[in-house]
Amino acid sequence: MKNNNSSSSIKNQPCNKKPTILLLLLSLLTTSLFLLRLSQNKIILITTITSDSDHHNRDRQDSCLGRYIYIHNLPSRFNTDILQDCESITRPKDKISICKYLDNFGFGPRIGDDGVSIDSKYSPSWYATNQFMLEVIFHEKMKMYECLTRNSSLASAFYIPYYAGLDFRRNLRRRSVAERDAAGKEMFEWLKKQPQWKESQNISFLTIERSPTSHNEFAIPYPTYFHPTSTFEIRQWQDKIKLTNRTILFSFAGAQRRSRSQNGLVRTQVIEQCKSSSKTCRFLDCDVKANGCDDPMSLMKLFESSVFCLQPPGDSLTRRSVFDSILAGCIPVFFNQGSAYKQYVWHLPNNDGEYSVYIPVKELRTGGKSKIEEILQGIPNEKVIGMRENVIRSVPKIVYTKPNRYKPDKETLEDAFDVAVKGVIKRIEKFKSN
Known part of the structure; x- marks a missing residue:
């Protein structure tokens, strides 16, 4: 998987600095990983607010207005290198190596491809999906998001494709907390050097299990076995x-x-x-x-x-x-x-x-x-x-549908990814109105 944000659908305009409010999207069980409380299955998104005057000067016919997302080009050690080292992600109690579940956008092997017969009522869109693959799935979905941009001043959200949950799993057996949290702290130091972080005002989390006492965490579904195409x-x-x-x-x-x-x-x-x-x-x-x-x-x-x-x-x-x-x-x-x-x-x-x-x-x-x-x-x-x-x-x-930049259906249903992104954008709009 290439870690970049290039796409024919990406809006590319000159970059201007704008004040930002940051929203961080993660997932699952929280750990002691620096102040961001990173945990299993992390999905990281930073969101920003642009002013009404900026919107006034842009094309009002732009359907992506207010929905643009900018993907940070993280060093590969924070995502794809972790997948290359997939055997280290597999824990001793796991019955099967986690590596097999990285296929097909993180959906895992397609059911039926292994020679095992599948009931005729099931479509080819059924996969043996591992519950800990959400951050990989989310990243692949984000790469095909219809409103990506290379211009950070246009973005309503900044996505950080750090596989914190998988990184935590592979370092779980390290002796000290400092060793386990090293990559997370390193990523945080990298993040602080980015211009979008310097004017940050707020951080929120998307998780597959939020803390009952947290006011800025929002849960999203575990992945199922069904990943339809339409x-x-x-x-x-x-x-x-x-x-x-x-x-x-x-x-x-x-x-x-x-x-x-x-x-x-x-x-x-x-x-x-x-x-x-x-x-x-x-x-x-x-x-x-x-x-x-x-x-x-x-x-x-x-x-x-x-x-x-x-x-x-x-x-x-x-x-x-x-x-x-x-x-x-x-x-x-x-x-x-x-x-x-x-x-x-x-x-x-x-x-x-x-x-x-x-x-x-x-x-x-x-x-x-x-x-x-x-x-x-x-x-x-x-x-x-x-x-x-x-x-x-x-x-x-x-359900998390297959990543697809083009939506041929006249009727489009929002999947779990769409609902999550929409929820974040609405949260940003709420900040704007206040």
């Missing part, structure tokens, strides 16, 4: 899952947590209740050596056969499985407000009850062994149908 393909998939015969009331795919933390105890309760409701619940144990959790199609078939999909916290509050289940048209069931409701405000419906079920932990622990079953069976059928329709309606906003 609106037609998305519509076709939505039509298929509307007609799916769902024979399982609720299901859970995951592993037991040995921790006695709150999250570990909730997951234990969920697994026990699913097992005790064997006639209505299907448990896919991801803690065994030979299981379907490593097979995207096995997971999707389970979720497609289920009315509800249980989503207890795992290592953290959020789960990639939330988006896999939504993709399958399965209604998510949450046990913590921080698993989705306080996270993905741009990508999921504002009314939580319209697309999901929330069971508080204290309610989970009261009653008999099948409390979850009791609650889910008590939801009226018309309510279930309405929630499923809203889940299916959300599919376009939670």
